[in-house]
Structure formats: structure tokens, C-alpha cells
Amino acid sequence: MPVDPELHAAYQACKRINARHGRTYFLATRLLPPARRPAVHALYGFARLADEIVDDPGPDPVAALDALAADLRAALAAGTHATPVLAALADTVRGYAIDPALFQAFLRSMRMDLTVTDYPDLAALAEYTHGSAEVIGLMMLPVLGTVGPVADAEPAAAALGEAFQLTNFLRDVGEDLDRGRVYLPADHLAAFGVDRQRLLATRAVGGDRPVRRAVAHLVAHTRAVYRAALPGIALLDPVARPCVDTAARLYARILDEIAAAGYDVLTRRAVVPRRRRLAVAAPGLARVVAARVAAGTGPVRTPAPAPAA
Known part of the structure; x- marks a missing residue:
């Protein structure tokens, strides 16, 4: 953790944001070496700033995103900023040599x-x-570390980011509908006789078989994206692998919960119970211990339980 008191406070602010809003992600992050966690919190904190603008827009969200982009440019140029999240982000970008263009791609998707x-x-x-999720995986690579050239790990990192995002889309269909958005591809829905109006009707009454079949199809597609991404974990620094493997397993469990609910994503939100999340994280902790012993790093503390995501 940074020694400078203001920078330390900035990273702590990001950590609190991650713990409050990204609970599954936060649990997995606890499996990283302590020195690498603040950078992950900073990346998450910045993404959350943009998410809040687009998910709970004020009177002029375009202007708010433009202001965030301007503040980001200023922070990266100066290496610091008055806003704690941007101060931590600027330090992370500089410390890990993260490509600033990735943040521009992220903000383009937020504008969409x-x-x-x-x-x-x-x-x-x-x-x-690509901008909302794949670039997050690419931002993470310098923090996680790789055993070979970073470019070799980039396709899998991007694919895992996509898998996480597709999982979120499936989990949050109902909430996104309430915001006027449908992230499920229309041609895939149409193959099962489903469109926005049918989703809205099912949101109201539930129990629509075509909608469930369409969701099952997209769950299968998302599982295939996970399968394409998971071999990339072996390309990461051994001490970072348990974190990413655990995150992937935790997110994939959301798909399991969707399936267990009969693919009903409109009248309920799939949640992985805390006991199951901790059961998934426990083997990761064992792998962390082994990896850190091999790397000669310090002791490992058991992650505290996080609330249900």
C-alpha cells in the first residue's frame, strides 16, 4: 500500500467502493498478494464512477461523462488528482504502465x-x-503479471472480461429492462420467438417458456466463452492465478444459479449464496498459500466473508 497518507486514503476509498459494489470481485481480489490489491481496487473504482453516471443519470449524463473523461486526462497527465479515485488510478496507471487508450475505449462504451x-x-x-469488459481484462494484465509476453495473454484476458460481462447481462436482464436496455442480442432472442415486448410481458407475469429457452441458449454461449478464456490463466504469474481462477469460478456459478432457477432471470436475480462462494474461494486460498511459499512471499490470511453479490 502507498506510504503517502493522501494516496493511501485514495486507495482506501477505492477499496471501500469495491467491497460495497463488487462483492464477488472483491472476494477474489483478496487472494492476490497484498501489494497488488490496491491497483485492482483503483481500476474498479474508476469503472464504478462511470457506471454510476450511466445507470443513475443526472440531468446531463453526456456532460458528466465528458467531465469524467477530462478529469481522467488531467489525472494521467499530472499523475494525481483531487478526486481520490482518480488519484489512485493515476498512480496505478503510472506504476504498472497501463495503456491509457484502454480507458478511452471503456468510456466509448459507457457513452453507448x-x-x-x-x-x-x-x-x-x-x-x-470490448470497451465495457474486454479492456478491463487488458488493464488487469500488468497488475496480475504474466509468465511470458503480455501480448500472449491478452486474447484470453479479453475473453474472460467478455464472459464476466455476458454473465452480468444474463443476471441483470430485469434490472436492465427497467432502465430501458436489452443487452441480449436480438437475433438470438428472435430464434426463440422473443423480443423486447415479450421480455416486458414476462417481467410482469413470469413463466414464459420461450424466454427461458432463449436464456438457456445464451447461458450455453457464455459457458463457451469461459471455456475459451480459462486456458489463459496458466499464462499469468503463479501468485495471481488463484485470484483469477476463483473469480472465473464464482462468476460461472451465477450461470449455475440461473440454470437452477429454470432460466428465470426476469422475476428473480441469480445470487450465489455466501456459503457457496466461500466454498469456491477456499481451494483458491490453498493455491495462494502454495504459490506464495514457492515465491518466497509472506503469510496468507483467510479472506473475511463478503455479503452475497
């Missing part, structure tokens, strides 16, 4: 949320998920 409410197919959705 202000005008785009439907996606006709996976190709159109991919434009959004």
Missing part, C-alpha cells in the same frame, strides 16, 4: 449506454463489450 438500448446481434454487442 446513453443512446443504444438494443443490440441486433453478437457482432454489434461485441463492440460494446
Whole structure:
């Protein structure tokens, strides 16, 4: 953790944001070496700033995003900022040599949320998920570390970010509908006789078989994205692998919960119970111990239970 008191406070602010809003992600982050956790919290904190603008927009969300982009540029140029999250982010970007262009791609997707409410197919959705999720995986790579060239690990890192995002889309169909958005590709829905109006109707009454079949199809697609991404974990620094492996397993469990609920994502929100999340994290802790002993680093503390995500 940084020694400078103001910078330390900035990172602590990011940690609190991560713990409050990204509970599954936060639990997995506890499996990283302590020195690398603040950078992950800073990246999460910045993403959360943008999320709040687009998910709970004020009177002028376009201006708010533009202001955030301007503040980001100023923070990266100066290496610090009066806003704690941006101060921590600027320090992280400089310390890990993260490509600033990744943040511009992220903000482009956030701007899409202000005008785009439907996606006709996976190709159109991919434009959004590249900036909203894949670049997050790419930002993380310098923090996690790799055993070979970073470029070798980039495709899998991007794919895992996409898998996480697709999982969120499936879990949050109902909430996104309430915000006027449908992230499920229209052509995949149409193959099962489903469109926005049918989703809205099912949101009200539940029990629609075509909607459940469409969701089951998209769950299977998302599992395939996980399968493509998981081999990339072996390309990471051994001390970082348990964190990423645990995050992947925790997020994949959300798909299991969706399936267990009969693919009903409109009248309920899939939640992985705390006991199951801790059961998934426990093997990761054992792998952390082994990896840190091999690397000659310090002791490992058992992660405290996090609230249900």
C-alpha cells in the first residue's frame, strides 16, 4: 500500500467502493498478494464512477461523462488528482504502465449506454463489450503479471472480461429492462420467438417458456466463452492465478444459479449464496498459500466473508 497518507486514503476509498459494489470481485481480489490489491481496487473504482453516471443519470449524463473523461486526462497527465479515485488510478496507471487508450475505449462504451438500448446481434454487442469488459481484462494484465509476453495473454484476458460481462447481462436482464436496455442480442432472442415486448410481458407475469429457452441458449454461449478464456490463466504469474481462477469460478456459478432457477432471470436475480462462494474461494486460498511459499512471499490470511453479490 502507498506510504503517502493522501494516496493511501485514495486507495482506501477505492477499496471501500469495491467491497460495497463488487462483492464477488472483491472476494477474489483478496487472494492476490497484498501489494497488488490496491491497483485492482483503483481500476474498479474508476469503472464504478462511470457506471454510476450511466445507470443513475443526472440531468446531463453526456456532460458528466465528458467531465469524467477530462478529469481522467488531467489525472494521467499530472499523475494525481483531487478526486481520490482518480488519484489512485493515476498512480496505478503510472506504476504498472497501463495503456491509457484502454480507458478511452471503456468510456466509448459507457457513452453507448446513453443512446443504444438494443443490440441486433453478437457482432454489434461485441463492440460494446470490448470497451465495457474486454479492456478491463487488458488493464488487469500488468497488475496480475504474466509468465511470458503480455501480448500472449491478452486474447484470453479479453475473453474472460467478455464472459464476466455476458454473465452480468444474463443476471441483470430485469434490472436492465427497467432502465430501458436489452443487452441480449436480438437475433438470438428472435430464434426463440422473443423480443423486447415479450421480455416486458414476462417481467410482469413470469413463466414464459420461450424466454427461458432463449436464456438457456445464451447461458450455453457464455459457458463457451469461459471455456475459451480459462486456458489463459496458466499464462499469468503463479501468485495471481488463484485470484483469477476463483473469480472465473464464482462468476460461472451465477450461470449455475440461473440454470437452477429454470432460466428465470426476469422475476428473480441469480445470487450465489455466501456459503457457496466461500466454498469456491477456499481451494483458491490453498493455491495462494502454495504459490506464495514457492515465491518466497509472506503469510496468507483467510479472506473475511463478503455479503452475497
